[in-house]
Structure formats: C-alpha cells, structure tokens
C-alpha cells in the first residue's frame with residue numbers, strides 16, 4: 001500500500017490553476033523531492049497532502065484511504081512559516097500538539113525527552129520558546145512534527161535558518177526517519193539538499209509538472225556540458241574550440257562550459273598538446289543547473 005498517493009490532482013483558485021493534473025507517489029522509506037520556483041504550486045500541493053484543502057479534480061490517498069481523523073494522526077508537518085508561541089514553554093506546547101494528535105501524555109513526555117536528547121538540547125524542556133535562538137526554535141518545530149511518530153512526514157524548507165552544524169544534525173535525523181521506513185515529502189529550494197536526500201523528485205513550473213522521476217536518471221538524461229581541467233601550466237586557445245561556450249580559469253583548475261558535449265574531446269586534445277593534464281572530468285549537470293535550465297532561468301531562491 002502506497003502511504004501517500006496524489007492521483008491526477010488539480011486545484012484552482014477562482015479562474016487560476018494553482019496545481020494542474022499532478023501525480024505523486026511516495027513510498028515507505030523514501031524522501032520525495034517537491035521542487036519549483038516561487039508560485040509553482042508546491043505549497044498548494046503540500047496543503048492538499050495534509051488534507052487542509054481539497055483538490056478540485058483527482059484524489060489523494062493516505063495508505064489507500066480518503067482523509068479522516070485517523071489519517072490526520074498519521075501525518076507530521078513542518079511548515080515553512082514557523083508557528084510556535086513565544087511565551088509558552090517548549091514542553092507545554094509540544095505536548096499539547098502531541099495530545100491533539102491522539103498521543104497519551106506520558107508517552108508524549110517520553111518522546112519529547114528522547115527527541116530533545118537527539119538534538120542535544122535536553123535543557124529546553126522547561127524553557128520558553130522566546131528564550132531559544134531561531135535555529136533552536138526550528139529544532140523544536142521539527143520535534144512538534146515528529147513527536148507522535150507519524151508514518152507520513154511533510155517537510156517544507158526543513159533546514160532554513162539553521163547553521164551548517166545543525167543542518168547536518170537535522171539531516172541525520174531525517175535520514176534516520178527514512179531508514180525507519182517513514183514516507184517523506186520534502187520541499188526545498190536548496191538543490192544540494194535535494195540531491196543529497198532524494199531518490200525521486202517532481203519539479204513543478206507554473207502549476208505543471210515539468211520533470212519527474214528518479215533523480216539519477218534525470219541527471220543522466222541531461223547533456224554533460226561542464227568540463228573540469230587541471231593542468232601543469234595554463235592552456236591557450238580553449239575559447240576558440242567550436243562548441244566551447246565559456247572558459248573560466250581559477251587558481252587550481254579551469255572550468256569549461258560546452259554548447260556541444262562532443263567538444264570535450266577537443267578540449268582534452270588541446271590541453272594534452274600543450275602541457276601535462278592532471279585531471280580531465282566531464283561533469284554531470286548539478287540539480288541546480290537542471291532546475292535553471294528547466295524553469296527557464298527562474299532560479300531557485302534560498
């Protein structure tokens with residue numbers, strides 16, 4: 001049974017289509033990437049996956065079922081806009097949210113203490129939210145999303161506002177949840193995070209699906225237009241090779257962008273005819289490059 005299935009879903013606001021005929025299936029033990037530029041339809045999709053708004057066409061199934069109170073308890077949500085009350089104690093509000101989702105108080109207390117340990121902040125149990133830094137509030141928000149041990153997790157910009165150490169800590173916990181078999185829908189503008197965590201993705205652009213599938217296969221399907229070159233001495237004349245778009249020479253290496261992937265061999269010949277080549281690598285496109293190419297220069301923002 002697929003834990004989260006978005007089946008041919010369309011959502012309109014007035015006359016505007018916010019999401020057009022999209023299909024998403026997220027399996028157990030999977031982090032599925034939901035990508036798109038501003039206004040592409042990601043939030044609308046997540047709100048439907050949470051059961052907060054209804055599709056106009058198509059259906060959403062959680063473990064094969066339509067939305068109900070039971071389904072609500074299976075879902076954990078980390079919203080992009082953080083919504084903790086500053087004056088209320090961490091334990092009070094997280095335990096309240098856990099009880100709302102059907103958890104017994106004693107079990108919720110134990111779970112909260114475990115999660116605070118996992119995030120290396122056990123002392124926050126009795127602190128007010130306003131006493132915590134923004135990044136640490138983010139950890140508490142994440143804990144609120146997972147405290148009731150949901151099978152389906154919807155994470156919107158999970159790592160925003162965190163320093164690099166805490167990004168790693170949260171990533172470790174997200175991958176641990178994947179290992180436990182959770183089903184995770186992951187929306188982010190950070191393509192490097194998506195590349196690291198997601199096996200499958202969907203890319204939306206102006207409400208439509210423009211790319212979908214296995215990330216490795218998607219990367220293989222795009223032409224390899226970037227060459228890295230490390231040589232003993234500088235190489236002359238790379239710019240004038242037909243099919244070379246640009247040459248950027250840095251301290252230790254040269255990066256060559258190609259219009260025609262075939263030009264790579266001529267780049268290598270030219271370099272070898274002039275000096276010793278330490279490294280020659282034809283690079284796969286990064287997801288960031290694919291994103292920019294696919295959504296027509298409307299790049300992702302941080």
Ligand SMILES: Nc1ncnc2c1ncn2[C@@H]1O[C@H](COP(=O)(O)OP(=O)(O)OP(=O)(O)O)[C@@H](O)[C@H]1O
Pocket residue numbers: 013016017018019036037038039040041042043044045
């Ligand atoms: N409540 C609403 N009423 C009217 N239009 C809406 C509403 N919510 C979203 N839209 C429209 O639907 C489209 C998709 O918006 P959505 O918020 O889903 O995009 P997004 O991909 O989450 O963008 P962002 O990255 O900026 O958060 C946009 O054109 C937006 O203006």
